[in-house]
Amino acid sequence: MNVSNGIYTIADTKVFGWVTLPWTVKQVRLMALADKAFWNNDNFNSSFFIKAKQLCVKLAARKTQLNKKKITILNTEHGAMYGNEDGVLITPRLSFNSVLTHEMVHSFHIGHSYSDRKIAIFPFAHMGEYGDRYDLMSTSNAWMYKSQYGLSGPGLNGPHLDYLGWLPSNRILYFGSSIIRLSSLSISHAQSNDWLLVMLPFDKNDPANVFTLEFRTPINYDSGIKQEAVVIHKIDRKGTTYYSTIITHSKDYDEMMVGTEWVHFLEQDSPEVYPVIKVRVERIDKQRQVAVLQINSTFNPIKPNKISCRSTRKQRHLKDEMNSSHIQNEGETVRILPPEQNGFFKDLVTFGMNACNNGYVWRMIDPYDYACVTKNRQQEIRYQRKVGNPSGICRKPLMLRKAFPSDTACVTQTEFVIIQKENAEMHKNMKYHSFFNGEETVVP
Template identity: 40%
Template sequence: MSVRKGRSDPRILIILCCFYIFGIRGSLAIPRRGNEPWSIILCKFNDLANYEPRSREWFQQWLNGSDQMDSIEQFFWQLSNGVYSIAGSNVFGWFTLAQSQQEVLRLATKSAEIHSEIPPIGSEMSFDYFDKVKELCVQKAIANGAALHRQRITVVNAGTAAVYGKGNGVLLTPKLMFSSVLTHEMVHSFFIGHSYSDRKIKVFPYAADGEYDDRYDLMSTANAYMHRSNFGMNGPGLNGAHLDYLGWLPMDRVLYFGRDGRQNFTLRLSSLSIPHNKTLGWLLVMVPYDRDDPNNYYTIEFRTPHQFDRGIAQPSILVHKVKRSGDSYYSQLISQADYYELTDEDTEWITFLEPFASATNNKQKSDSNGQQNSMKNFQFIRVTVRHVYLTDADVHISSTFDPPYIVGLRHICLPGSEGKNNAKGETEENSVKVSPSRRRRKVVRILNDVEMAKQFARMNFFALRHTFGANACRSGFVWRNLDVYDYVCVTERRKQNAQREDKYSTSRTTAEKQNATHCVEPFLPRKAFAGDKICVSAAEKFRVFRENLQAYSTLKHVSFFNGLDTVGP
């Protein structure tokens, strides 16, 4: 970035230069946007000093070979549609440690009496061992002058493991040196755990029920629909809920069903496996089912055997359930009978929701015997496949989900209870003699502030969805929307002011070379994200930088996705 001196506050320029060198906004970057180079460290144990599974040049091509369609850099560029890049990644080594495998194990366990093999994967001792290996390799690389990036991948020449840890990143061993495994571990650094299905099965002995059973998702690697590539097995991509969490879907093509007042219509879904600029339909549909948590919803997505999804057998419509558990949200691939996907025309998926007395139907109806029929209030969601094309699908979605609200403004009426209305000293015999008119009385209770807030949220469930999904903003904030992937949350007034800068850009630029424009002094390229060339003042550039840096603080909910881990270093 070239900056002319003497025109702007140098303190601002120093901060901005540091920011654009590093690209990604530090370890709390949610969503994940920008350039984030990685470093690979190739490391040999002392007792295997003559063995190198692959050459350093091979790893460089694997990591970011620009002419390699199956490189790691190309995978993330395609999957994120250019939102996330690892350009500038580097490789160092091979370095030889001073220790053998057994000596590293002794260092990790602080015991001189370890004579067994490397501990089983998943055990506490195994993670201590892996952490020590990475620590020693990083130290060795730095001692040899390696300029390492913050994100690191350590490759050793022995073992059968692939793990990620916040300390020194990814550890990879010879038998697992292929793209699906490496990208899986790299995605863990984005605060995403493993993916799940709703089935009560154990894919691996150490896994939870349904863990690794979303076969359309990279975070179920080893049980997912991978394909052969120049660098071993590769793919698949990520499910729609993960892509939304990372901010890798354009906000104008994600539909929060019911938000526009329609809850029964046919729409066109476009494949998540195709570049976004090649299709026009909706990429993800969120269908809410929880009146008190708008981030609990079903997602509808379409996947086809293209690009990173080449291992998928056929075009498939998938339904996932996103649900909060503890402080984190989890997504589960929903199964039906013996399959997970909708592939044929006129096939459908339906689920029934809890019966509620809704705002539009708050009176239960009686049957012919005078009994109240609660079945009238069952709500449901139905998804029906109308037509499947090469990269699109027409899907009919019907939802009767209608967030109910408590009757009354500042009070709630409850059926009278004879036992509750009796004085403490009243006997059961006396309580039976209560008059019929008294039995029909209602108890009026004043709502407290918490109940009033809940009532308001239910009454305005869809109207309050100014933002939605994993990157929904805190109350009073909206997406800045400088482009359709800009999920930074700001106030409505700040959004308008920031977008207004685009109108002035033409008068602030000059064409110096063919197909190249530059900002007229004293204006600077805004660079809110890669490719943003809008010319703004130094003060506006700094405001955008500060908003990007603090973006996570204005999100409604910041947490690890699909796991019990935490967000942050």
């Protein structure tokens, strides 16, 4: 079992072997110092690693064809980093699971994870950076555990799993105001049945600005976690990038246990209206790996007119409809937002970090398929005849569709070409295709 639930594999990984650079460490340092591309880099030590990585990759590329994403192990010094140009670099003392996978995840356009605490975890870090102990992207400060491959874990937090498309869309709840059950993200999705992630919107102008709820348990890659707990993150846009931040609680707690409650007041619409989100952990079933939550949210994308002073209408589930343009409420008139916000829930056919542009929907060959296509194209795929089999062998002229690694459906060559084009261009129809949690090109 892995964090991606089998979606991401390293099956095509090739090990090239060791390459001996014809330069000494001192000579490589001088080469880095002389390289004008590094003159704006405040960290000279990182410049050395970048230069060493460039030289290793260049030398290896003369002897064999390298994959697009590369990992270089440098048998001297002490460090680990990722760069867009030549991939991951790591040294022997840091060659263990947590660090290696941390750097690999950077190649998926994910930065470091953050805490809402205004403290610097490391001297070189921003405020709150590396502060999410429930997330691999805070490695060195996260809940790691000892394994046969060195320190490992933890897994990725809910916002990161959603961004990567590693959660099934039919088990993500966008807004809930009732008693719900959360299954643990720490076990295989096939071993659970309840919601895996809950998204609670708080911004009328941006449906992607949400609080997320997830349940984590000390098992598998999360074995380093101290106890079963519900974790809250806030996703909000800063500039052109969305960031996720773990919400901390009193007495320096990062999580919620049974009997604890979290209350967050939203922006007021009028002096007498206090929209609020409340989350309470009612029960945790350790054996079934399930947490029972009571959620109450009075978030409402309907803004009252200036003459209004109170609105008690509660927002409903994503599937509910809001068709009226005006709502009478205790003698007052409540105005629904302009057309682009009018169907805040009704028109939100896709949501989260994989939301599609208007007019597009998820392809949904399976619940993990987030490629954005037209509604007509989605219907075409639903009606396709599945002639694949477990052995993954197709009879000519049919061929494997390969929409994703585990896809064994057999289709025509024309359909195969269409699918591959959709995969290659899927980012063009995604609403929030950008770096998540930062815009770094070279990060430790």
